[in-house]
Amino acid sequence: MNFIVVLASFPQLLEGLLITLALSAASIVGSTLLGLLAATLRVSRVPIGSQIARIYVEVFRGSPLLITLLFVYFGSAYAGYHMNIFAAAVVGISVYQGAYIAEIIRAGIESVPPGQWEASKILGLSNSQTFVSVVLPQTGKIVLPPLIGQYIALIKDTSIAFVIGLAELVRQGQAIIDRVGQPLAVYVTIAALYFIICYPLSRWVRGLEKRSQPA
Numbered sequence: 689m690n691f692i693v694v695l696a697s698f699p700q701l702l703e704g705l706l707i708t709l710a711l712s713a714a715s716i717v718g719s720t721l722l723g724l725l726a727a728t729l730r731v732s733r734v735p736i737g738s739q740i741a742r743i744y745v746e747v748f749r750g751s752p753l754l755i756t757l758l759f760v761y762f763g764s765a766y767a768g769y770h771m772n773i774f775a776a777a778v779v780g781i782s783v784y785q786g787a788y789i790a791e792i793i794r795a796g797i798e799s800v801p802p803g804q805w806e807a808s809k810i811l812g813l814s815n816s817q818t819f820v821s822v823v824l825p826q827t828g829k830i831v832l833p834p835l836i837g838q839y840i841a842l843i844k845d846t847s848i849a850f851v852i853g854l855a856e857l858v859r860q861g862q863a864i865i866d867r868v869g870q871p872l873a874v875y876v877t878i879a880a881l882y883f884i885i886c887y888p889l890s891r892w893v894r895g896l897e898k899r900s901q902p903a
Contacts, residue, residue: 708857718782781849839889
């Protein structure tokens with residue numbers, strides 16, 4: 689492995705890394721909002737909304753991310769709307785990961801004791817006030833460790849965006865390989881960069897899980 693060649697092309701890898709980080713951040717925001725909306729609909733007493741959310745979750749949890757990205761990017765072009773590659777990647781990853789996040793949040797909402805709702809009604813709070821002020825704060829504490837774990841999976845999933853032409857980290861690495869060779873050295877470097885991103889989050893998840901365990 690000739691890492692000197694890789695070092696000479698490192699600015700190109702850093703450019704791809706910045707795009708990966710931007711894609712990850714935008715997709716985390718998008719998937720969290722979608723997941724929260726879908727989870728809220730699933731636990732709601734509105735049959736149509738709950739059914740739509742259930743179908744959304746089942747469809748995207750039962751299909752590959754690759755198909756979702758291809759469908760969003762090429763499907764939008766087929767429909768006459770030429771979506772920016774970065775925007776298509778954000779939409780595809782957000783929609784896909786949102787289905788998983790919805791289940792995490794739904795489980796957290798349902799784990800809040802029913803007595804919280806009853807106590808809030810006694811205090812004169814409406815259902816929406818109870819949900820926003822009482823249930824969601826408790827849900828956040830419950831779902832934070834698995835949610836961060838899902839974010840780690842999302843960050844790694846951004847590597848699939850190279851199939852639609854996004855110049856993220858893997859795509860830039862492939863361009864370097866095509867130009868100078870040394871695939872093993874390039875892929876080891878890419879893996880190390882992903883590790884640098886994900887390992888601190890993994891340590892944070894472990895710390896949260898330890899603190900949440902009963903003494």
